[in-house]
Amino acid sequence: MKQSQLLSFLLYVLGFMLILEWLLPLEQITQTSEIHYFVVFVLLSLLLNFLQAPWFISWPLKAAFIFCALFAIFSGEMGLGAWTSQLVDEIRINTVMVFKSVWLDLSPLYRSFLFFLLLWQITYLLRYWLTIKRKVFVFYVMTILYVTLLDTFTEYSGRHAIVRIVIIGFTLLGVLFFKRLYEKEQMEDQFSLLGRWIIPLFLVVCTGVGIGYLSPKAAPIWPDPVPFLESKAESIRNGGVSKIGYGMDDTQLGGPFIHDDRVVFIARTPTSQYWKIETKDVYTGKGWVASSQASAPIADIQYGEVRRLDTVSSSNNPIQEATLDFEISYPHIVRPYGFLSVEKQTEGNGFVRYDSRLDKLHTFTEQHHEERLKSYTITYREAVFSKKALRQTQNLPGGADYTDFQEQYTQLPETLPRRVHTLAEKLTAEHDNWYDKARAIEAYFQTGEFSYDQTNVAVPANDEDYVDQFLFDTQRGYCDNFSTSMVVMLRTLDIPARWVKGYAPGNYKGMSDADNRLYEITNNEAHSWVEVFFPEQGWVPFEPTKGFNNPIEVVNDEHSNSTSSSSSDESVPESEETEQEEQAAEIDENSSSGNEFTLRESGFAEFFMKYWRTIALVLFSIIAGASGLFISRNRWIPRLLIWKYKINKNDTTFAEAYETLLKRLDSFGLKKGPGQTLRNYASVVDDHFGTTDMSQLTERYEKLIYGGEETHTNWEYSKELWENLIKKTIN
Structure with missing residues (x-):
């Protein structure tokens, strides 16, 4: 495993441990059972993200797992064919309910299906936060709030969960900071540096958490809100309120x-x-x-x-x-x-x-x-x-x-x-x-x-x-x-x-x-x-x-027995006819x-129930196509840019193309620091790719922008350098 892959794998492991803290309380505070299926699905999704599996491989694998998990949970003694037919009916009927905003009547199977889709999105977002944005603080804070609220207002005890979250969260934030620092400074020997960074970090976090956990605590300043709310509810019950x-x-x-x-x-x-x-x-x-x-x-x-x-x-x-x-x-x-x-x-x-x-x-x-x-x-x-x-x-x-x-x-x-x-x-x-x-x-x-x-x-x-x-x-x-x-x-x-x-x-x-x-x-x-x-x-x-x-x-x-005649002198006024309609x-x-929720519910529901297979196919094709374009954007956007600027041959195009290159490098992960000069930034890019293309291109750009050299051959000479750099951002 390469050094960069080892660091990414460590980030994915810590991210999975944070997601796990969201799943563990569900079996206790809700009627959700079979939590292990959701845990395995998160593991599978993160593993596919880590391996950078293309969407046409990862999507079928995730969909197959969801189908098998739902079958294992809800099929009972039904055969595969009969249960598949029931699954299609459940999705069709409950989808109509979703369109009509009747959330409370959704079936357990459909809710589990939606929960799998939610976890699918969360794992994708976690990949985005960890490997692209390299910022996970908001997700970490949300996890803390989630557990503390459950601990306060439900029977779930978050005493040990908070300890785990603090250790996992601070370790994750520290590793992300190391990754950003390593890439910015272009340091060598990542294995040695990571060991010297992560071990003291982990020890400091564990020591701080241990001292805080074992130290005597003062009594809370604010009273527990739960007894107050319960007393208010009891006073309402005693005030003559009937039970439905x-x-x-x-x-x-x-x-x-x-x-x-x-x-x-x-x-x-x-x-x-x-x-x-x-x-x-x-x-x-x-x-x-x-x-x-x-x-x-x-x-x-x-x-x-x-x-x-x-x-x-x-x-x-x-x-x-x-x-x-x-x-x-x-x-x-x-x-x-x-x-x-x-x-x-x-x-x-x-x-x-x-x-x-x-x-x-x-x-x-x-x-x-x-x-x-x-x-x-x-x-x-x-x-x-x-x-x-x-x-x-x-x-x-x-x-x-x-x-x-x-x-x-x-x-x-x-x-x-x-x-x-x-x-x-x-x-x-x-x-x-x-x-x-x-x-x-x-x-x-x-x-x-x-x-x-x-x-x-x-x-x-x-x-x-x-x-x-x-x-x-x-x-x-x-x-x-x-x-x-x-x-x-x-x-x-x-x-x-x-x-x-x-x-x-x-x-x-x-x-x-x-x-x-x-x-x-x-x-x-x-x-x-x-x-x-x-x-x-x-x-x-x-x-x-x-x-x-x-x-x-x-x-x-x-109007079932009525007939129309163009020669009739008696006709229904348009306003009256409109009113009747x-x-x-x-x-x-x-x-x-x-x-x-049947065919006669509403026009939309009737249309949906009649053509739901076609609608589902069209929506799936649109979503699949859009998702494919979004996921592969780092492959086709650079090629689109190359085609766009290849046909233009003036200096204005060169300036625009250079600024576009800076944006592509930023989204690729080579971010220009605040106050960093273009020449210094160009040297960082060249060190990363092992070329001198960015420095040469930057020198030509500065001559055009700051030196006023408006030669018509400037972009023609620089196009090959620009194209080489754009191609390097394809991943």
Whole structure:
């Protein structure tokens, strides 16, 4: 091994030891496991950098290692072919999530993939800092801050890590200083000088660290911030803050809550869903209660028996299954829209009782005792609604049945302030059908006037209305505020609406098999939304809460049967047509469920899902080409400069070419010192290359610049010298 290679190898070893201090705490403070794969990848990357392997060798090797590591960690008992297909699907689906900035729902496999790419970049940057810039102080300071923060705010103990980092860091800084000094002074016998430099340096650093570690320490001047923060959190908990999750009592809404990450159930389903539990129909001014159940029809449903409960517009969709495994079980069924049947997965007989007033399914044993199921499978047809039919609804049909129905689902307290009515009428004045009115109110809550907040949420006083306070005073809250306000505003317009409780789709955890996705639903996903009744379509869900998406699909079928005629005297005005197109685009954009990333999510997502292979190939080609040009820039830039200046034959070109040569030598590593004369710098360059070309070229340059000798043959005579020096910077 050459002297320069030995010094570079030592720098890479010390750099790897610093990166290792970033990786070691991960297994303790996060859910990251199999750290050794990441450590080996860093070793492989640094080794390839040290050997200066070309990119067309190093890139495939790194990519192959990442693939093998991910396969070893996540494949389980799956075969290579099946797992490769799953990997492609995971990357495709999660990439769409990245474009939509849904970071928390990324799968563990995709996060590990991104972490490998991050380490790839870090090792490249470390090579740049160590061998080109020869400055690593910023990275060293960041490492110290990283470990000290983990030691302060997590269970990780950085006591020994700090000692290691100080020793490694000061040794690394000392070796880098030696390398810069050696190259600047052009000293000989590097092995001997390095030994006389590094051994005393290492001893001094170790002695200083040892004395500091063993010496008695004074008590800290500042108090530990962690107990202070914990005490503040405890005081908040004791101040009446609720914990989020599904509850039965909705009579008093409002007030802040804290998060609860406990898993309620795991869902295996082909599509993302809103998980419905029950509805409430009586608004009290403070919250929701259920109306009298005396006249509500009760139906007992056997497990496996098909019973359509909510939508009437999904008969053409294929039957799908969702399997739910509960960590926290309740005596009711959690169901998606388009429910058909439920099949019990545990032993024993029993049945499900449907309460139509609450729109809720209760589970019972054969002895009519409440039962909490740990697992069950639901069959359903994904709900799809006709936009044309929805827009045709302007009122309810006549009849005694609908009279009672209208009264029940447009109920409002007499104390509701009049300004709530006025606002609803103002927002919907331009629309003549229920659907567009509901969409107008839904869109109103997405404006900048309202903020989603879970902590600074007011509780109405005795003389205040919950909805009125939110709409006109605070305009800050969470799902209960938004959904209750929309239901109340719709009811002021005599549109039947009700309040719905359940869970948002949950956190996507990857593919459970070839056809099903895995979702983890925690108490944090407890959610409420709105349902509006349309006689021809049934109860249709709407989502007013800021930051959430409408859980259903609306098919734009308004123009499917229409024909155009150039001779027709009746045409749609351009402004009206544009407005309809904008409304259709807006509805389509919001028509998908919670965290569902499918073809109908958005125009970009649809395009990406359809042409993702082509996009991936094009992006890979662009990135590979750009990276190849960047990595090989020290090879092609000098040749480009030679071609550029070869065709020019005037003295101005010579001056420009000489200044370009100085920049190339600087990027090559031969830096001109502050105050150093050109002649002195030229001698340093000649000593490095073993020539006299730079001194001759500098002498001609000084005559041109300072002596005023403007001969037309100056550049022609100097071109060969300049070209020889440029070629020496090719590496």
